[in-house]
Amino acid sequence: MTETRRQTVTVWQGRVRLGVHVKGEGPAVVFFHGPWGLTWAGFLDTLAQRFTVYAPEHPGTTPGEPDTVYHVDSLWDLVLCYDELLEHLRVPEVMLVGHSFGAMVACEVAALRPSRVRRLVLLDPIGLWRDDAPVTNWMLLGPQELPDHVFRNAEGPAAKAMFDVPDDPEAGALARTRLTWAMGATGKFIWPIPDKGLKKRIHRIQALPTLLVWGEGDRLVPRVYAEEFSRRLAHTRTEIVKDAGHAPHLEQPEATARVVETFLKD
Amino acid sequence: MKISAFHLMPHRELPANFEQRYPSVWVTPPWWELADATRVGQYYNWTLDELLHAARAGFDGICTNEHHQNAYGFMPSPNLMGSVLAKLTNDLDVAIVQMGMTLPTTSPPIRVAEEYGMLDCISGGRLVAGLPLGSPMDVNLAYGITPMEHRERYREAFALVMKAWQAKEIFAWNGKYFQLAQVNLWPRPIQQPHPPVWVPGSGSISTFDFATDNNVCYCFLSYSGARAAQSMMNGYWEVVAKKGLPRNPYRAGFLQLVAVSETDAQAEADYARHVEYFYHKCLHVPPQWFAPPGNQDYASLLASNRNPVRRAENPKTLRYRDFVDKGYVIAGSPATVRDRLIEEVVKSLHVGNLMLLVQIGSMPHELTLKNIDLLAAEVLPALRDIWDDEGWENHWWPERLRKAREPVGAAR
DSSP: OOOOEEEEEEETTTTEEEEEEEEOSSSEEEEEOOTTOOOOOHHHHHHHTTSEEEEEOOTTOSTTOGGGGGGOOSHHHHHHHHHHHHHHHTOSOEEEEEETHHHHHHHHHHHHSGGGEEEEEEESOOOOOOTTSOOOOGGGSOTTTHHHHHOSOTTSHHHHHHHOOOSSHHHHHHHHHHHHHHHHHHHTTTOSOSOSSHHHHGGGGTTSOEEEEEETTOSSSOTHHHHHHHHHOSSEEEEEETTOOSOHHHHSHHHHHHHHHHHHHO | OEEEEEOOOOOSOOOTTHHHHOSOSBSOOOHHHHOOHHHHHHHHHHHHHHHHHHHHHTOSEEEEOOOOSBSSOOOSOHHHHHHHHHHHTTTSOOEEEEOOOOSTTSSSTHHHHHHHHHHHHHTTSOEEEEOOOOOHIIIIIISOOOGGGHHHHHHHHHHHHHHHHHOSSOEEEEOSSOEEEEEOOSSOOSSSSOOOEEEEESSOHHHHHHHHHTTOEEEEEOSSHHHHHHHHHHHHHHHHHHTTOOOOGGGEEEEEEEEEOSSHHHHHHHHHHHHHHIIIIITOOOGGGGSOTTSSOHHHHHHHHHOGGGSOOOGGGOOHHHHHHTTSEEEESHHHHHHHIIIIIIIHHTOSEEEEEOSOTTOOHHHHHHHHHHIIIIIHHHHTTTTGGGTOOOTTSOGGGOSOOOOOOOOO
16 A cells, blocks of 8 residues: 555634545545544555545544544534535535445535535445344444454454554554544444434435445444435445455455445446 | 441342353343342342441441442432431431432433432431442443543533532523523532532542542442552542642542451351352453443543553452452451451541441341441441541531441441
């Protein structure tokens, strides 16, 4: 992977500094990461070959600025912060890609101003709820259980990249802290049930061409949620990624990038 | 010294294989498999009888507490218990120590101020107002409060309750979590400007600052005994000193498990299985539930990740003698318990408000009464005057109860 450009965009009356990774040339794609922090890896590199990829860090997950999250009180605040970010980027039209919690954020940001969004990609999204198929709360899993709930293969390179802790004690403490804090800073907007009213707003993006991508072995968000999203959106396609869990873009970056790229360039 | 009897109101008859069969004693234990409402009614009544017995036997205070969705200690409303205790002890100089109604889960939190106002009125000004943060299992898991908002919500609720008790005028509260246009509390407590406030903690360093800044009694509620608490309490006293506050032992409380019998050997025969039941079953909780992401602020989280030795050992690997040797439980003859309480707990930790867990795990009613009687008759008298020669005032105790209780002896 090559270096990204880092950019800081200040929003919310100067109180929230959003760290944004930028790479590539072409139409604008904004990627919202999931609950474990931003991992810039192969999937985003591939997208950056054809698009300008902007990947903001959710407030609080930027290294060195954990307390930023305290300035964002609610999901409404968060969505407006991202709305201000999109204003700053000065791109008339964007395509939004989101993973897990980030996919829910992508839906909400699109629902606020649907005219600005051209396409939507949801990777194992949360945001809806069925009592008969509850989303597993990953914040209550132990450190031993977590890798094997996020990934199909808890021993694979993607799982190791996210969960392995460096041997150096200080670096190890920092890595563990960042991971937990990333879950806390995103979990703030979805606790205790990740249904915060998207079902009431999703009609606003009904007409938006949407790609749903699901890891075949997602242990956190059951695949019935693909049907829940499809039922509410008029133009969806669902792709299942084999040998992947809740993070197909990290576990199967090439296969996932292929279906996403094909959809975005249509 | 002020010495109170503390009760958790646990399930006393969990199956022998409970901890193998079920993932947790908290949040998820299945009621329909494990409990029977009629039997649980008996537990509540035993609990009330045991605390009343302690009051009559000569304890200075009786403590209840709030927890939810568990078999470890299930008084979801401590004030229901407290009101019974307040009414039935009106002839006794005993404090009603509510440790207490959980602020972040009570909405609006002036309900805490109101109910405590009622208890203070009913008891004739004998209330100690515990204002706890609540455990993550109760607050985040059972009651759905966002972990990252838990402490902030607590602090706002605390400030609102204190103001509601004391304000002379009707006021508007335009907070982040609570908005009330006309706060005008009925009833106000008898104790002025407000009942003594205790803030229980379980070792979080940020609570030291909170406790000293608000001039409340900080109570370390630990099940690992005084030795494990030493560095934590030293840290508290350092904060007290740094802020230029007097080293008054009454601004600290500590909870200790105690089990007394005629001899050390008899104590083992009487209590070993109940102590092991408590540590093996009643504390059977997935460790990560004690700190869901966001519950600790970033600095505290980093500090605990840097210093993993602070993590407690696994009590499931310990047996009765280990618990006693390590001081988790102080058990034995009256002389043994007396000496250890004085040296290890009261003097080492510099504590003026002592809480004793008198009913432990599966301890049956009769044995609990025996424990209470032996404590009251043979242990408490030796502890009472420990701090008297230093002349401290216990500002954190109801004023009308501050002088020493007359010795009562065994109540039976």
